[in-house]
Amino acid sequence: MTLLGLYHYWVFAVLLMIGFYAVIARLNLIKKLIGLFLFQSAVFLLYITMGKVDGGTAPIFQVGVENQIFSNPLPQVLILTAIVVGISTMALGLGIVVRIKEEYGSIEEHEIQEIDQQ
Amino acid sequence: MTGLSQHLPALQVVVPMLSAPVIMLLRARGLAWAAATAASLLAFAIAIVLTLGVLDGQDYNYYMGSWPAPYGIELGVDAFSALVLLVVTGASALALLACRRSLDADIEAERQPLFYAAWLLALAGLAGILVSADAFNIFVFMEISSLASYVLIAGGPDRRALPAVFKYLIMGTIGATFYLIGIGLIYLMTGTLNLADMELRIHEVADQKPILVAAGFITIGLALKAAVFPLHVWLPNAYTYAPNAVTVFLAACSTKVSLYLLLRFDFFVFQTNLVEHDVQFSYFLMPLAVLAILVASGVALFERNLKRMLAYSSVAQIGYILLGASLLSLAGLTAGVLHIFNHALAKGTLFLAVACLATRCAGLRLDNISGAAQRMPWTMGAFVVAGLSLIGIPGTAGFVSKWTLISAALDEGVIGGALVAVIVLGSLMALVYIWRVVEAAYFSEREIDATSLREAPPALLTVTWVAALANLYFGLVPSVPIRLSSAAAEILLRHVP
Numbered sequence: 001m002t003l004l005g006l007y008h009y010w011v012f013a014v015l016l017m018i019g020f021y022a023v024i025a026r027l028n029l030i031k032k033l034i035g036l037f038l039f040q041s042a043v044f045l046l047y048i049t050m051g052k053v054d055g056g057t058a059p060i061f062q063v064g065v066e067n068q069i070f071s072n073p074l075p076q077v078l079i080l081t082a083i084v085v086g087i088s089t090m091a092l093g094l095g096i097v098v099r100i101k102e103e104y105g106s107i108e109e110h111e112i113q114e115i116d117q118q
Numbered sequence: 119m120t121g122l123s124q125h126l127p128a129l130q131v132v133v134p135m136l137s138a139p140v141i142m143l144l145r146a147r148g149l150a151w152a153a154a155t156a157a158s159l160l161a162f163a164i165a166i167v168l169t170l171g172v173l174d175g176q177d178y179n180y181y182m183g184s185w186p187a188p189y190g191i192e193l194g195v196d197a198f199s200a201l202v203l204l205v206v207t208g209a210s211a212l213a214l215l216a217c218r219r220s221l222d223a224d225i226e227a228e229r230q231p232l233f234y235a236a237w238l239l240a241l242a243g244l245a246g247i248l249v250s251a252d253a254f255n256i257f258v259f260m261e262i263s264s265l266a267s268y269v270l271i272a273g274g275p276d277r278r279a280l281p282a283v284f285k286y287l288i289m290g291t292i293g294a295t296f297y298l299i300g301i302g303l304i305y306l307m308t309g310t311l312n313l314a315d316m317e318l319r320i321h322e323v324a325d326q327k328p329i330l331v332a333a334g335f336i337t338i339g340l341a342l343k344a345a346v347f348p349l350h351v352w353l354p355n356a357y358t359y360a361p362n363a364v365t366v367f368l369a370a371c372s373t374k375v376s377l378y379l380l381l382r383f384d385f386f387v388f389q390t391n392l393v394e395h396d397v398q399f400s401y402f403l404m405p406l407a408v409l410a411i412l413v414a415s416g417v418a419l420f421e422r423n424l425k426r427m428l429a430y431s432s433v434a435q436i437g438y439i440l441l442g443a444s445l446l447s448l449a450g451l452t453a454g455v456l457h458i459f460n461h462a463l464a465k466g467t468l469f470l471a472v473a474c475l476a477t478r479c480a481g482l483r484l485d486n487i488s489g490a491a492q493r494m495p496w497t498m499g500a501f502v503v504a505g506l507s508l509i510g511i512p513g514t515a516g517f518v519s520k521w522t523l524i525s526a527a528l529d530e531g532v533i534g535g536a537l538v539a540v541i542v543l544g545s546l547m548a549l550v551y552i553w554r555v556v557e558a559a560y561f562s563e564r565e566i567d568a569t570s571l572r573e574a575p576p577a578l579l580t581v582t583w584v585a586a587l588a589n590l591y592f593g594l595v596p597s598v599p600i601r602l603s604s605a606a607a608e609i610l611l612r613h614v615p
Contacts, residue, residue, distance in 0.1 A: 016299075023288060036291055043298050050306045075305070078254055082298060085261045089291050092265055096272060096284050103277040112281050 217363030296339025410437030
């Protein structure tokens with residue numbers, strides 16, 4: 001029960017490792033970046049999960065409604081910032097890949113290494 | 119504290135950060151450089167004022183938007199952050215002052231305003247990590263400085279910088295994301311992001327698994343960013359193929375700031391609360407530090423590219439800093455923190471001298487600089503002074519920190535004796551690789567006729583010598599850095615004076 005009840009954390013861990021594996025095992029630079037973005041997205045899910053309160057809604061105070069339960073808005077705000085950071089990293093990474101393609105004519109890591117060793 | 123001095127911690131970040139977009143718009147020739155240098159010098163001046171204040175015993179706490187501490191974002195400057203702030207802003211100011219000609223050669227004119235804007239963003243990010251007392255804020259500043267430094271490293275004409283920077287981007291992002299997971303788990307358990315508040319509240323949940331996992335993620339993530347052996351693989355190529363001015367700036371400070379954060383987190387937040395964290399920290403990092411000193415120095419011995427040799431030497435020096443910290447004693451931490459300052463001084467000067475050589479020589483392999491000393495006596499003179507400081511010859515700054523490190527290690531009994539042997543062996547290897555450069559520059563004949571070889575541009579040479587003389591000055595009069603670093607060690611170990 002507890003194992004299944006914590007399934008969002010399992011999603012986080014599995015997604016994190018899939019992303020990490022792609023970063024390590026793939027030689028194609030774009031695939032590496034996709035893995036990296038998956039890796040970061042998993043962390044976004046961790047933050048959003050921890051802010052969720054059972055039965056909680058968006059933290060907007062309404063006059064006349066009593067006993068409202070709110071989800072914690074702070075992790076969501078934090079992760080909004082982290083998403084922006086992630087997108088900037090992705091954009092810069094893709095920019096570098098474009099430059100590598102222009103200079104080396106390849107986006108495969110081992111081919112670039114071969115060209116450099118010549 | 120009244121008026122402006124109260125806002126100095128915030129201004130330390132705001133000045134370079136707000137200068138960046140303005141500089142991007144300055145299209146006239148040389149104007150962007152002048153504005154960036156002025157902003158950087160101003161940041162250096164703020165760091166000096168803050169350091170003097172800290173030495174006077176002032177506490178700088180600043181609440182953004184006047185929100186009180188655990189709820190709002192707190193900025194704070196103490197002895198530890200003041201020392202590293204001096205290093206960061208000083209390195210940026212000196213590198214910009216020195217390297218205008220060198221950067222003109224490396225960066226096309228129309229891209230220069232963007233380049234200088236990225237430079238100031240990197241400076242703002244590094245300064246932000248140092249003044250911030252909020253864990254998530256630190257993450258954002260870390261990513262600002264990292265993204266900006268990727269741009270700086272890739273900005274040069276050497277295409278090999280691109281794969282190097284891609285590797286740095288991947289590893290840097292993994293490090294930062296590990297850090298993010300760590301503070302997420304801590305927030306999950308304690309509900310706070312303020313470091314001082316976290317330190318108080320973590321005590322109640324210190325035996326829970328998420329906190330242990332968080333400590334692991336944060337330590338590894340920051341070790342990756344700090345290029346701790348064996349997580350240093352991104353560093354040598356990134357330093358080697360970056361424009362020379364960027365190498366001066368980043369070699370002196372980017373890994374130091376991550377080390378600062380690593381020490382602050384592990385000692386300030388975790389050490390007092392987690393059972394046996396100190397033993398684990400020491401057992402984990404001391405072997406890595408020893409390996410870093412021996413292996414990286416060994417690689418540097420056989421490296422023929424000057425910049426890459428110095429980059430491997432940096433990995434070894436990070437080992438000395440961690441070795442001091444992993445002794446867990448007041449003397450050891452003092453030595454480690456002091457070495458952050460002294461190594462930045464020595465390595466900054468060495469890379470400035472390399473920038474001097476790069477303006478005149480065809481390449482930076484040892485063959486390219488053979489016989490250079492006859493034509494460039496001043497450049498090589500500065501290189502030798504800084505090299506002696508790196509080795510740790512008495513009379514230079516490097517000696518002071520090596521000496522405090524050795525005396526701290528001797529307090530540790532048998533294992534200390536072995537560590538002293540490692541430190542001495544590392545210094546001997548430094549002697550050998552610096553000597554190889556000296557031998558090439560002074561004692562080998564130049565094969566190609568080098569009438570074009572002459573002394574480096576005066577601005578670059580002057581700054582290089584200012585930095586070299588600083589190595590001698592802080593070797594002979596080391597009281598200020600020693601006072602700051604022992605105060606920093608006391609803060610980290612909570613021996614409140």
